[in-house]
Amino acid sequence: MRLVSLAVLSALAAPAWAETPFPLNDSRFDVLSFGNPDEVLVNDVRLDLDVDFNRKTLEGTAELALKRIKPKAKDLVLDTRELTIKEVECFCDGRWKRITFDMGTADALLGTPLTVHLPDGVDKVRVHYRTSPKASGLQWLEPVQTAGKKQPFLFSQSQAIHARSWAPLQDSPAVRITYSAHLKTPKNLMAVMSADNSANKERDGDYEFIMPQAIPSYLMAIAVGDLAYQPMAGITGVYAEPSVLAKAAAEFEDTQKMVVATESLFGPYRWGQYDLLILPPSFPYGGMENPRLSFITPTTIAGDKSLVSIIAHELAHSWSGNLVTNATWGDGWLNEGFTSYVENREMEVLYGRERAVMEQVLSLKELNEEFATAEPRFTTMASRPDPAEGEGSQTVPSQYTKGQQFLVYLEQKFGRERFDPFLKGWFDSHAFQSVTTEDFVRYLDENLLQKAPGTVTLEQVRAWIYAPGMPADAPVHESDAFKTVDAQREAWLKGEKKAAELDTGAWIFHQWRYLLATLPAELSLEQMAELDAAFKFTQTGNAELAHAWLKLAIQKGYKPADARLKDYLVQIGRRRLIVPLYEELAKTPEGRARAQAIYRVARPGYHPIAQGTVDKLLGVKA
Numbered sequence: 001m002r003l004v005s006l007a008v009l010s011a012l013a014a015p016a017w018a019e020t021p022f023p024l025n026d027s028r029f030d031v032l033s034f035g036n037p038d039e040v041l042v043n044d045v046r047l048d049l050d051v052d053f054n055r056k057t058l059e060g061t062a063e064l065a066l067k068r069i070k071p072k073a074k075d076l077v078l079d080t081r082e083l084t085i086k087e088v089e090c091f092c093d094g095r096w097k098r099i100t101f102d103m104g105t106a107d108a109l110l111g112t113p114l115t116v117h118l119p120d121g122v123d124k125v126r127v128h129y130r131t132s133p134k135a136s137g138l139q140w141l142e143p144v145q146t147a148g149k150k151q152p153f154l155f156s157q158s159q160a161i162h163a164r165s166w167a168p169l170q171d172s173p174a175v176r177i178t179y180s181a182h183l184k185t186p187k188n189l190m191a192v193m194s195a196d197n198s199a200n201k202e203r204d205g206d207y208e209f210i211m212p213q214a215i216p217s218y219l220m221a222i223a224v225g226d227l228a229y230q231p232m233a234g235i236t237g238v239y240a241e242p243s244v245l246a247k248a249a250a251e252f253e254d255t256q257k258m259v260v261a262t263e264s265l266f267g268p269y270r271w272g273q274y275d276l277l278i279l280p281p282s283f284p285y286g287g288m289e290n291p292r293l294s295f296i297t298p299t300t301i302a303g304d305k306s307l308v309s310i311i312a313h314e315l316a317h318s319w320s321g322n323l324v325t326n327a328t329w330g331d332g333w334l335n336e337g338f339t340s341y342v343e344n345r346e347m348e349v350l351y352g353r354e355r356a357v358m359e360q361v362l363s364l365k366e367l368n369e370e371f372a373t374a375e376p377r378f379t380t381m382a383s384r385p386d387p388a389e390g391e392g393s394q395t396v397p398s399q400y401t402k403g404q405q406f407l408v409y410l411e412q413k414f415g416r417e418r419f420d421p422f423l424k425g426w427f428d429s430h431a432f433q434s435v436t437t438e439d440f441v442r443y444l445d446e447n448l449l450q451k452a453p454g455t456v457t458l459e460q461v462r463a464w465i466y467a468p469g470m471p472a473d474a475p476v477h478e479s480d481a482f483k484t485v486d487a488q489r490e491a492w493l494k495g496e497k498k499a500a501e502l503d504t505g506a507w508i509f510h511q512w513r514y515l516l517a518t519l520p521a522e523l524s525l526e527q528m529a530e531l532d533a534a535f536k537f538t539q540t541g542n543a544e545l546a547h548a549w550l551k552l553a554i555q556k557g558y559k560p561a562d563a564r565l566k567d568y569l570v571q572i573g574r575r576r577l578i579v580p581l582y583e584e585l586a587k588t589p590e591g592r593a594r595a596q597a598i599y600r601v602a603r604p605g606y607h608p609i610a611q612g613t614v615d616k617l618l619g620v621k622a
Contacts, residue, residue: 178215538564571605
């Protein structure tokens with residue numbers, strides 16, 4: 001077992017970053033994994049699994065290829081969570097032979113270590129196992145929970161530490177593996193994985209997959225359901241339930257253009273095919289960057305491409321995150337901050353500078369609101385995750401937008417003519433590697449800072465990364481399109497115009513989102529009703545706008561939105577959209593009771609990850 005004491009964790013997480021001569025994040029030691037890759041490293045996984053919808057289990061074997069880092073190591077330690085381990089074998093003397101293993105003490109967050117006792121010279125083991133019906137990384141949907149309502153559906157969500165709930169492995173982003181799989185499924189369903197899916201377009205219940213590039217375990221992914229496939233342009237295509245497929249293909253038809261734009265900026269796409277899988281509404285995230293096959297929430301299908309920045313974000317992970325990966329979850333800004341930056345550059349190339357600036361302004365507004373109430377340690381870019389606080393301790397908002405703005409800061413200081421080749425060089429020189437924050441700081445110093453002395457100092461870089469909050473010289477963004485919104489909003493608030501008279505005909509989604517984000521706290525119910533009558537916010541089909549309006553409706557007690565709020569919370573499982581609404585409801589005793597009543601109806605349709613969050617928020621026992 002490879003855990004450290006809470007006292008040591010507290011010291012590592014101390015905000016006084018400048019008082020120690022030692023860099024905070026320069027270790028690949030992963031407090032969220034039991035694995036011992038420094039002794040015996042798993043570098044390839046071969047899965048052979050039966051997908052059983054009746055029992056809601058995966059059952060079969062995981063064959064692990066090993067590299068002995070320490071030749072005399074006697075044990076292989078793997079991460080598991082609620083797996084039933086039947087037996088373990090090694091490939092010895094030309095045949096498979098049963099060997100001994102031990103299951104350690106279960107931890108509520110980390111799962112249970114599996115220690116395999118290795119005979120001398122063994123470099124391959126096979127684990128026979130079965131998953132739990134409640135595996136945290138799998139969701140088994142009944143037909144009624146899908147778009148088609150006729151067939152069941154299975155999908156995985158392995159990030160951050162949920163791969164261990166459906167396969168025994170070293171579940172750390174510092175460990176990269178190639179993998180392959182053989183899946184047996186019901187013959188009327190299609191299986192896909194984050195791998196080469198080219199041979200599996202026909203439904204025959206027997207599927208083979210291979211991922212030849214080395215990836216961290218959190219990027220292993222599986223889905224099985226009533227799926228169809230439609231090619232888009234170039235190397236792109238989309239999987240979805242048949243009733244959703246045409247809408248999804250039309251909404252995301254610019255995906256190939258995104259690939260081309262990103263390649264022109266930061267180098268080649270190195271994964272072969274790039275497909276999208278549109279999941280049922282219970283998917284707990286906007287998207288998941290599984291290589292070759294990004295998992296996408298249907299809430300992005302707005303009908304006007306207004307929410308396609310999520311596609312740009314997941315694609316951008318093909319460079320930042322999938323290609324160059326954070327070594328620990330405390331280094332997560334190396335994934336998400338870089339990806340948010342690359343995403344915004346993609347949006348600028350495809351849709352213009354003004355739209356890219358609007359998206360930055362909106363992101364910064366959300367970040368500043370979160371920072372206003374967050375503990376200072378959650379406003380640093382790099383951090384040490386603490387097992388005592390749960391998995392959410394390492395997913396801080398600053399890893400996304402603050403990380404993005406740090407890269408914007410460097411871009412502005414050095415100019416794109418220097419910064420773009422630098423970033424491309426980072427991706428090229430660290431391709432298929434897992435890196436720490438200080439790996440990047442060293443590369444930055446050698447390849448950018450030292451080549452333009454006096455432009456940015458190492459002290460300024462580390463202040464961005466390790467100090468709380470936003471630096472005083474952080475970039476400032478202004479949008480002329482939002483100034484237009486400001487003028488219309490103020491004319492309405494001053495009584496100079498009725499809501500229906502406002503000049504909004506040319507507005508795009510981002511301007512409507514900005515309007516709702518900048519309405520005053522003293523807004524009256526009469527004003528809410530006037531806005532709703534003029535712009536039909538309660539019935540909008542745009543999930544992001546609906547979220548903003550419903551949050552405002554809860555705050556103001558706007559009863560005409562009550563029915564939509566219940567429907568919204570029951571029909572959507574995306575955490576970013578539902579959790580803030582439950583939080584807003586829970587601020588009053590009456591609201592908490594209402595939230596609990598809605599949640600009793602909605603909970604069965606939520607993913608286990610979302611259930612865990614809302615259970616804790618509302619004090620609900622599973």
